[in-house]
Amino acid sequence: MKVSVIGASGRVGRAAAFSMAEEDLVNNLVLISRERSLSQIEGEALDMSDALAAKDIRVSIISSCNWEETKDSDIVVISAGIPRKADMDRVDLAIPNARIIANYSKMIAKSAPESIILVITNPVDIMTYVAYKASGFPRNRVVGLGNHLDSLRLKNFVAEHFDVHVREVHTRIIGEHGNHMVPLLSSSSIGGILMKYYDEYETFDLERATGKVKGAGTYVIGKKGATEYGPAFAISNIIKTILRDEKKIPTLTTYLDGEIGGIEDVCLGVPVKLGRNGVEQIISLKMSNEETRGFLEAAKIVKKATDEVMASLKEFE
Numbered sequence: 001m002k003v004s005v006i007g008a009s010g011r012v013g014r015a016a017a018f019s020m021a022e023e024d025l026v027n028n029l030v031l032i033s034r035e036r037s038l039s040q041i042e043g044e045a046l047d048m049s050d051a052l053a054a055k056d057i058r059v060s061i062i063s064s065c066n067w068e069e070t071k072d073s074d075i076v077v078i079s080a081g082i083p084r085k086a087d088m089d090r091v092d093l094a095i096p097n098a099r100i101i102a103n104y105s106k107m108i109a110k111s112a113p114e115s116i117i118l119v120i121t122n123p124v125d126i127m128t129y130v131a132y133k134a135s136g137f138p139r140n141r142v143v144g145l146g147n148h149l150d151s152l153r154l155k156n157f158v159a160e161h162f163d164v165h166v167r168e169v170h171t172r173i174i175g176e177h178g179n180h181m182v183p184l185l186s187s188s189s190i191g192g193i194l195m196k197y198y199d200e201y202e203t204f205d206l207e208r209a210t211g212k213v214k215g216a217g218t219y220v221i222g223k224k225g226a227t228e229y230g231p232a233f234a235i236s237n238i239i240k241t242i243l244r245d246e247k248k249i250p251t252l253t254t255y256l257d258g259e260i261g262g263i264e265d266v267c268l269g270v271p272v273k274l275g276r277n278g279v280e281q282i283i284s285l286k287m288s289n290e291e292t293r294g295f296l297e298a299a300k301i302v303k304k305a306t307d308e309v310m311a312s313l314k315e316f317e
């Protein structure tokens with residue numbers, strides 16, 4: 001099992017690499033950076049190896065600026081990009097990051113043509129579309145992480161309100177990893193029972209919880225400069241599901257071709273069956289009227305922004 005991380009000198013990249021190594025998910029880990037960060041990722045690799053020895057885990061870790069090292073990767077994670085500051089919206093990063101993602105996706109298509117690309121860079125829904133188009137990969141092999149992390153955040157708030165173990169909560173957020181995210185409360189359950197059947201449901205303030213999920217990234221960035229552990233563990237969840245062919249149903253950004261609400265030619269967060277082939281099925285949804293409205297709105301907003309970014313990439317070429 002081989003995973004390469006592009007942007008491994010960054011806070012999300014290095015934390016994700018360490019998390020997947022520490023969970024013993026991979027045999028070969030490749031940390032890729034630009035030349036200016038090579039020394040740093042060499043240090044990261046040795047530091048990680050020392051930690052792994054303490055846990056009796058053996059992983060080969062290579063640090064390099066040479067893309068040839070990504071050859072035969074099962075998964076390539078891209079977290080390279082200009083980071084978001086607390087006063088920036090994720091969409092502010094779209095055009096500069098799209099150039100980076102388009103360039104890197106083309107390089108992955110050459111060096112690791114059979115891999116699955118997992119996009120982390122924000123705004124992730126647009127960047128997933130850019131990676132899909134630039135790599136030329138089939139759509140099942142290009143996914144983005146965004147709503148999976150949002151869903152984990154919502155799960156925490158639900159567990160707290162209903163005073164239950166977080167493992168009992170099945171809830172999700174779909175749509176945009178951003179202001180137009182849509183919590184799917186109508187199909188959320190606790191202990192296998194729909195949430196609406198619980199007495200505590202009456203006092204669950206969905207608007208407040210969604211507001212907190214929307215603001216979670218900005219809050220953490222404002223306090224400590226970046227989000228690390230949340231995205232890192234969410235990434236290793238996804239890596240594990242793919243490499244172990246678990247066929248779990250996380251919410252990932254994927255290219256839609258009319259499967260949900262007739263939405264097409266845009267990448268959005270939806271429930272997917274995930275396994276060794278990447279996205280093996282897009283799960284169709286029964287939503288409330290309000291959820292459907294929110295999802296269609298998210299699709300409209302993300303599609304418009306994606307079209308603008310793709311037009312700017314053409315001008316740049």
Ligand code: NAP
Pocket residue numbers: 007008009010011012013032033034036037079080081082083084100119120121122123124145146149177226227231
């Ligand atoms: P970071 O610490 O600044 O690291 C980003 C890395 O990107 C840098 O170490 C650098 O790597 C590379 N980079 C920076 N500018 C570049 C450029 N102009 N060209 C090529 N590479 C460049 O940022 P981070 O906190 O790890 O966040 C990385 C990305 O993930 C951001 O876009 C962030 O918004 C996103 N994010 C997404 C989620 C999600 O759920 N989808 C969650 C958290 C963060 P090298 O020097 O090694 O090349």
